[in-house]
Amino acid sequence: MEASTTTKGEATSNKVLVRANEIEKTYGSSFPFTRSVTVLTDADLEIRTGEIVGIVGANGSGKSTLMNILVGVLEQDSGTVERTGTVGWCPQEPLLYDRLTVGETFRLFGSGYGMTAEEIDEAKHRLASKLDFEQYLDYRIDQLSGGNRQKINLSIALMHDPDVLMLDEPYTGFDWETYLTFWDLAEELAADGTAVTMISHLIEEQSRLDRIYEVRDGQVYDVTDQEGETDATASERGEETDE
Amino acid sequence: MNRVWTGIRANVSTFLRTPLNVVLALLLPIVVIEGWGQAMAGLPSMPTVEAIPIELGRLLGAIFGVAIIAGLMGLAQMISARAADRRLVQTGYPPRTLLATRLAALGGVTVVVAAVNYGVLWLTISPGAPVLTFVFLVLAGLVYAFLGALVGALLPRLFEGSLVVVFLAMMDAFLSGDSPLAADVPEFVEYFPLYHPKELLQEAMFQGTYTTGDLGFVAGYLLVLLVLVTAVFGVTMRTSGGWSA
Numbered sequence: 254m255e256a257s258t259t260t261k262g263e264a265t266s267n268k269v270l271v272r273a274n275e276i277e278k279t280y281g282s283s284f285p286f287t288r289s290v291t292v293l294t295d296a297d298l299e300i301r302t303g304e305i306v307g308i309v310g311a312n313g314s315g316k317s318t319l320m321n322i323l324v325g326v327l328e329q330d331s332g333t334v335e336r337t338g339t340v341g342w343c344p345q346e347p348l349l350y351d352r353l354t355v356g357e358t359f360r361l362f363g364s365g366y367g368m369t370a371e372e373i374d375e376a377k378h379r380l381a382s383k384l385d386f387e388q389y390l391d392y393r394i395d396q397l398s399g400g401n402r403q404k405i406n407l408s409i410a411l412m413h414d415p416d417v418l419m420l421d422e423p424y425t426g427f428d429w430e431t432y433l434t435f436w437d438l439a440e441e442l443a444a445d446g447t448a449v450t451m452i453s454h455l456i457e458e459q460s461r462l463d464r465i466y467e468v469r470d471g472q473v474y475d476v477t478d479q480e481g482e483t484d485a486t487a488s489e490r491g492e493e494t495d496e
Numbered sequence: 497m498n499r500v501w502t503g504i505r506a507n508v509s510t511f512l513r514t515p516l517n518v519v520l521a522l523l524l525p526i527v528v529i530e531g532w533g534q535a536m537a538g539l540p541s542m543p544t545v546e547a548i549p550i551e552l553g554r555l556l557g558a559i560f561g562v563a564i565i566a567g568l569m570g571l572a573q574m575i576s577a578r579a580a581d582r583r584l585v586q587t588g589y590p591p592r593t594l595l596a597t598r599l600a601a602l603g604g605v606t607v608v609v610a611a612v613n614y615g616v617l618w619l620t621i622s623p624g625a626p627v628l629t630f631v632f633l634v635l636a637g638l639v640y641a642f643l644g645a646l647v648g649a650l651l652p653r654l655f656e657g658s659l660v661v662v663f664l665a666m667m668d669a670f671l672s673g674d675s676p677l678a679a680d681v682p683e684f685v686e687y688f689p690l691y692h693p694k695e696l697l698q699e700a701m702f703q704g705t706y707t708t709g710d711l712g713f714v715a716g717y718l719l720v721l722l723v724l725v726t727a728v729f730g731v732t733m734r735t736s737g738g739w740s741a
Contacts, residue, residue, distance in 0.1 A: 325735045326586050348583040351576075352513040353506055364502045365587030393513065409583075 268337070270417050270448050271300040271323055273473075276332035278318055292318045294471030296332070300417060305443045305461060306450040309476075310468035316452045317345060317421055319468055323450075324419050338416025345421040345452075347406035351395035355386065355405055358394060359412065366413040376412040383438060384408060384431060400426035407435070411442075418442065420451040436461060499589060503597030507573065511605055517569060521605070525561045525613040532557025533620070551621050555701055558613045559636045559694055560669035566606045567640035567647075567661040573598055574648025574729075575657055582733060591733040595726060599645065606637035624704030632700055635714050636693035640665060642721035643689055649728040665690075689717065 276296040281289035292315040300306055300323075310316045321327035323334060324342045349358055356377065363373035381387040384404045389397060394405065403426045410418060418439075424432050439449050440461075459465060467476045511517055536553025577598075585591050610633040623629040644661050651657040672691040685691055692713040696706050 324586065326582055328734075342583070342586060344583065346579075348579045350506065350510060350580045352510040357506060357509065360502055361506050361589075362584060362587055364499045365584050365589035367588055409587075413587075 268302050269299045269335075270302055270337045271298075271450075272333075272335045273298050273319075273323060274333045276319070276322055276334070277330045278315070278322065278327075279330055291471060293322075293329070293468075296468070296471070296473040298466050298473045298475075300448045300450050302416070302446045302448055303443050304448055304463045305439060306448065307453040307459065307462035307465045308450065308468060309453055309459075309465060314468045315471065316468050319473065320419055320421055320450070320452060336417075339413065340417045340419060341410035341413065341415035343407050343410035343418070343420045343423045345425070347394075347402045349394045349402070349405060349409070352393060354393050355381075355390045355397075358405060358409065362409045363412060368413055373412070376414075377408075380408040380411060384434060398426075400428060400431070403427060404431065411438075415447065417448045418450065420449070422452050422454065499593055500597055503589075503594060504600050507598050507601030508604065510577070511569065511573070511601065514572075517572075520568070521565055521609050522612060524565055525558065525609075525616045528561035528564075529554050529557040529613065529616050529620075532560060551702075552698070554617060554620055555697060556669060556694070558617045558633060559690060559697055560665065562606070562610050562613050562633050562637040563640035563669065563690055564662065564665045565609045566602070566637035567644035567665055568658065569605055569609075570602055570641040570644025570646075571648040571657045571661050572644075572654065573602060574645050575652070575654045578648075578652070578732070582735075585733045586735055591730055592726065594733070595729045599642070599722075599725075602641045602645065603638060606641045607634055610634040610637050621701065623701050625700045625706075628700035628704075628706055629697060632693055632696040632706070635718075636690060636697065639689045639693060639714065639717055639721065642718060642725055646721060646725040646728060649725055649732055669694075692717070 274297050276293050277291075278293040279289050279291045296315075296319060298319075308316050308319065318327065322329045323336075324340060325334070325336070326342070350361070353361065359373055359377040360370075363376065368376070377390070378387075381390060384407070386401055386404050386408075389401055394402060397405070403423070407420070407423050410420065410423075424435050427435060439451075443449050443463075453459075453462070462477075464475065464477045467474045533550045533554035536556065537550035581594060584594060610630065614630045614633055617623075617629075618626075640661075643664070644657075647657050647660050651660065668688045668690045671685045672688050672694050692710040695710045696714065699706050699710075
């Protein structure tokens with residue numbers, strides 16, 4: 254198991270920013286009467302600058318596990334991940350401190366990114382304006398609705414202008430306007446060279462994706478050029494599919 | 497932006513914005529100190545048991561009150577923040593700095609809790625060495641704050657963690673506390689977290705002095721707990737491979 258990094262600024266057009274090779278992951282337990290679950294067996298993928306990449310798959314297929322390994326918050330059992338540049342990670346559930354206000358949340362995570370107070374302030378106002386949560390900057394996280402909490406969850410991933418965005422169903426709870434704004438933002442970022450990777454369940458989104466990876470049977474398949482829908486999206490609609 | 501100051505402020509704000517914490521910190525000392533004192537003083541009504549003075553009972557109540565509150569605060573601060581901590585560390589916030597800010601905030605809270613307990617105690621007993629008495633109450637609180645943090649780093653859920661901390665603190669205060677109901681306790685009780693803080697506090701309270709050996713033991717206890725909590729927290733916050741900043 255290895256992981257390597259290179260510095261920001263080395264990235265060039267269409268450069269591979271994340272490369273995963275032969276990733277294997279099994280969730281196990283040393284306690285008796287528990288079962289181990291093999292999630293990934295031989296997963297490979299590449300993420301390049303300026304691409305919007307979708308990761309699709311049936312429930313429990315290992316999409317979030319794969320993303321957590323790519324981000325680096327979960328260790329793979331074997332295989333390698335090469336990472337370049339900076340990452341912004343938006344987990345599926347908002348991982349935020351409930352008792353802090355939105356402004357304090359930006360300050361704390363911004364200090365983690367190594368941003369100055371001015372940079373944090375600028376990012377906070379820019380994203381609050383874009384995603385329409387300016388009126389909630391003094392609210393505590395636990396006083397926000399699910400949709401607004403998700404906006405903060407996403408904003409924390411975006412605030413330092415990362416080279417790679419890793420988004421695990423980032424629009425959960427968004428209203429239609431915010432959903433459209435999110436896609437405008439994703440397309441703007443991709444046009445500026447950011448690699449946007451997201452776990453997606455919605456079939457109609459596939460036309461917006463430059464590359465689609467499907468996680469199935471522990472492996473990752475590039476299904477970008479396949480006509481029609483993937484097995485995963487079909488099965489999520491309850492249709493029979495051929496394996 | 498200064499990570500340490502931002503982290504300490506965030507941790508203190510989190511504590512103050514949890515109303516149960518504030519209520520516990522302010523009200524529990526009164527209940528525990530007076531309750532423990534009266535319970536100890538009431539023992540002569542039982543056959544073959546000789547009561548300890550009410551002052552000693554109150555002192556034991558104070559040390560238990562500080563320990564239980566600080567322990568639960570340490571536990572809650574670690575468990576409630578665990579998932580968000582992992583995300584914060586992923587952004588580049590160093591785990592040791594994060595732990596240091598949390599323990600610093602916890603230390604501040606412990607001083608306040610000890611001050612409240614000392615104040616309640618002072619209303620009924622005049623300490624021989626007031627400053628030492630206060631300092632040793634703080635030390636007792638710090639031992640349990642670190643212990644709570646360690647349990648919080650090890651156990652994933654608040655319910656199980658609370659059971660461990662509460663049960664441990666009650667057993668500890670009971671067996672370390674010269675209770676006539678716990679006569680002939682085994683020698684290993686000396687290694688319980690509150691044994692030496694209680695010895696220090698009792699001596700400072702009633703004789704105005706302290707024993708260096710007890711103080712050294714408490715300092716060693718704190719150091720060991722600090723090393724353990726740092727190691728466990730480091731393991732739970734480990735990320736595989738970084739990204740360039």
